[in-house]
Amino acid sequence: MQITLKQALEEAASTLGAQPDGSPQLEAAVLLCHLLGKPRSHLYAWPEKMLDSAQYQAYQALLQRRRRGEPIAYITGRREFWSLELEVTPDTLIPRPDTELLVELALTHMPQKSHCCIADLGTGSGAIALAIASERPDCEIHATDRSSAALAVARKNGEKLGFNNVHFHLGSWLEALPDHDRFRLILSNPPYIPNDDPHLAQGDLSSEPREALAAGPDGLNDIREIVSAARGYLQPGGWLLLEHGFDQAAAVRVLLREAGLTEVQSHRDLAGHERITEGRLPQ
Numbered sequence: 001m002q003i004t005l006k007q008a009l010e011e012a013a014s015t016l017g018a019q020p021d022g023s024p025q026l027e028a029a030v031l032l033c034h035l036l037g038k039p040r041s042h043l044y045a046w047p048e049k050m051l052d053s054a055q056y057q058a059y060q061a062l063l064q065r066r067r068r069g070e071p072i073a074y075i076t077g078r079r080e081f082w083s084l085e086l087e088v089t090p091d092t093l094i095p096r097p098d099t100e101l102l103v104e105l106a107l108t109h110m111p112q113k114s115h116c117c118i119a120d121l122g123t124g125s126g127a128i129a130l131a132i133a134s135e136r137p138d139c140e141i142h143a144t145d146r147s148s149a150a151l152a153v154a155r156k157n158g159e160k161l162g163f164n165n166v167h168f169h170l171g172s173w174l175e176a177l178p179d180h181d182r183f184r185l186i187l188s189n190p191p192y193i194p195n196d197d198p199h200l201a202q203g204d205l206s207s208e209p210r211e212a213l214a215a216g217p218d219g220l221n222d223i224r225e226i227v228s229a230a231r232g233y234l235q236p237g238g239w240l241l242l243e244h245g246f247d248q249a250a251a252v253r254v255l256l257r258e259a260g261l262t263e264v265q266s267h268r269d270l271a272g273h274e275r276i277t278e279g280r281l282p283q
Contacts, residue, residue: 003056006047008032015063027072031062034076071204082131086157091149093212094204095127098269099189101276102243103131105267106187109239110136116184117142119233121173121226124212126154126166128187133163141166142183144176147209173222174229182235189243190222191215219245220252227255234281241278249274 003011012028029040035058036042051059065075073079073094079086081095082103088094110116116139120129123143133141145151148170155168169176195214199205205213215221223242230240240261244252249266256264261279269275
């Protein structure tokens with residue numbers, strides 16, 4: 001069977017139309033570009049180009065994986081974050097645009113032309129650590145993860161991007177950090193979804209590693225652990241920045257204040273939800 005690129009896209013968008021929370025036209029284009037190894041501009045510049053029978057069958061196989069609920073990022077093995085193309089696998093969370101706010105805030109706390117040390121806890125694919133490394137090659141970033149499979153993906157991404165100022169450590173949260181001077185910044189996008197939250201069984205979340213998503217009855221178990229230990233790793237005047245759920249900001253602010261951090265405040269994402277909370281160790 002032969003079919004034009006335009007016809008293939010229209011057919012695929014119809015096939016994917018029932019996907020919850022999806023964008024059928026965009027997903028159809030992303031999967032076809034992945035199959036062909038071409039940019040999206042190719043699809044629209046050459047709509048009458050033909051797919052041969054083997055390509056068509058391969059495309060149908062990709063579409064069926066998506067229809068079964070497999071995330072696009074896992075099908076293609078790639079996700080863009082902070083303009084960096086990262087490899088992702090089912091061993092890692094899929095980096096999301098909301099997390100770029102954590103990177104933006106971190107950069108505001110890093111003095112220009114001054115070397116500083118940063119810790120990224122639960123690095124997953126390495127997205128946060130590598131984004132900061134791309135902006136501040138003069139700084140040193142230590143990234144930890146308790147999953148050896150996730151850490152292997154992060155390390156591979158760092159090598160592919162050529163960043164030599166990121167160091168990867170296997171272990172749980174702050175315990176995995178090496179003996180080192182205290183850190184100017186500690187960042188984390190930890191698990192923060194309650195164990196019984198029905199969203200864990202919906203959409204892309206159902207395919208992502210549960211241990212990187214859920215954290216106890218209220219979703220705050222890992223955040224509590226990080227906050228309670230952070231004072232011992234921050235330098236005076238250093239900052240702790242945490243991503244959390246849209247309804248957890250007030251609780252996280254209480255935890256930071258109880259830990260003795262000051263200048264505690266939460267920041268809103270583009271949807272207007274308080275998603276990042278930060279606090280500072282007094283000088």
